[in-house]
Amino acid sequence: MSFKVGIVGCGTVGSGVVKLLLENGPFIEKRIGRKVEIAFVSDLNPEKVISLGVPKEKVYTDAFKAIKEVECDTVVELIGGTTTAKRIIEEALSNKRHVVTANKALLADYGNELFKMAKEKGVSLKFEASVGGGIPVIKALREGLVGNRIERIYGIINGTANFILTQMTQKGLSFEEALKLAQENGYAEADPTLDVEGFDAAHKIAILSSLAFCRWVKTENVFVDGISKLTPLDIEIAKEEFGYSVKLLAVAKEVDGSLEVRVHPTMIPEEHILSSVNGVFNACLIEGDFVGETLYYGKGAGQKPTASAVVSDIVDLAVGNSFSIPECLFRDGSLPIKEPDQFVSSFYLRFTAVDRPGVLAKIALILGKYQISIKMALQRSIDFNGGVPVVMTTHPAKKRDIDLAVKEIDQLDVILKPTFVCMIEEL
Template structure:
């Protein structure tokens, strides 16, 4: 029976989960893979923390590079970040070791470089846990949907933002109050910027779209907008007119172009992703032959993410000596990234105006000037940020056109605050 030696670098939340699975379910994994997977080294600066996991003291080290320079077959990088983690991964690959990682930021920023290094050295990188926690969405793209041209990816892939929006929807809470609940329950970090500003989801959709189109998409290619500006009024309006607001990650492929974006979106209540609540994630992937497919589950957390990491280790153990998976990642397809100005969508617009006659006609006049057709207009005589809210939804228009119109509207003397605009994903 082949022996596969594993070294874990980083024993935080996910790393400790990986260690626990390998120690507890090692026999089960061996029966299912036909390979003995041995936890050979665990590296963490806090050695005492690792000892509490019942890890034998003789395999605990305080420096990740000691794992890289050892005789392990697989290095599991779980320290996060894109500096030391990149050094760990690159040196592991150059040393001929397979790598497993959950590091979405690393792959979204340096994936092309890392995979080329892996290919040169004939080793594998597995990264299922970088997107969707325990949901096997990367494996679905790499394997299950390999016969399809991917036409669309829609994802709710940040549990923190989804939890906040769920609380805002259920209780009409202000953003800050819902964020505090997320922090109190451990779903949001002390500094939640990456989650609420959409950066975390942007890393993930960059990875998924790279696999789907055969060209490396980096986080810099993704249009990103967070959820800070959403108010209970927007939630209430959306609900009244048959929508829910979600932080949506989108990749659409058409005629040799790809548009990649992360932003709050109005989704019809009838849309399958509208019912994804709390910290759950879901990813809807549409292929030209298979049609729409849905992947749903816990998108983060110790156990689900550790489960995905160990599954990657088992995959490597079962196919040792194989090169990097996902041959799509080697191609430099003639795929062009669409400028956000060219995105076409219907829009929700919320203006904050003075309470006087003629406001609606001034706004609609400017929209008409730019050829933007109004689908619905609504004014509510309630206090809102020092004025009254005026809400409109539009028919399809280019992002560029809508933004220009909004800039002109915001310069009107009857408009008190910057306008909030949100795409509607029908």
């Protein structure tokens, strides 16, 4: 008996799923011993769906009608957003259909209730494509590493931001120039806020954290900072003076009995393998207590990689691998979320100051007031926003103390612009 699939949304990823199932269907059947068949495709542009080779009688414009009337085993939601998509998934679950989705924003915000509904209806909600595109990082956490206590996750999980930082690093482009190049190449949206300010990565690390640390993590629990304030000078100094590269890093780790979940530009050692992840590629480093460090690398977005991940979920369901949803995801759990002001890290501080004697002493005095120890300090004799850049790195300090010190330093008459702060992760 064939396994029947209904697809809702035939945009970039939906089209990729349709193409993969049509082109590789015989190969999939040979591999798993069961035919995977498209039961329906719902999209507001039926001509586009038909042009892909889907028979006209299987094309619908009303997804809710298709879910109710067409016999199928699973519904694949690929329209995105958190309103209509949520209703579609709820409709499918109500009709006791398995659901596959790539919708990280929806899962990060409403996954708790959707997983609960799936459990009540006795069906599965699968989401491999929600994080990392074609990289099987969800499957690794829920299956391959299931016997491990996960200790930390470091992810470069937004290709747009990584492309921009790569251009800034390799070509010395400004953030604005690199963003324009990303948009011209189709890697960034007209409104790139979700990507460059870290919110897309926050959705993804919330999902990974929930699976890894066995408690529900909401997007609002994630500390988020973006890359738009970075300059080529910061990247140059990080590399030449301190031996660091700069990445938009998603971090989740247990520290002293609490969970840190954060996304922000981060300086990491140049020799670390994550420093070599460039362009639109993604990578996720997951460390377990028994397995040690494992690394997952590949294209984190795009039609084909994401379609590949969606179909992997479909095939799992077709062969009877219906992932049991952990009970721990339905409650907050005992592991508290650490407040951002309690994060402990080394920091990179870039001050824009007037070029006169005594500036370093004034800054150092305030840092000392908050028990912040300076590791290295330097000043570049160049014009920078009407002043000169004064750069320091610190020994480990609480973010709360850094924030208080920087607030006070920025009120000095020798400081011309708000101070740029970047965390350092030694990995």
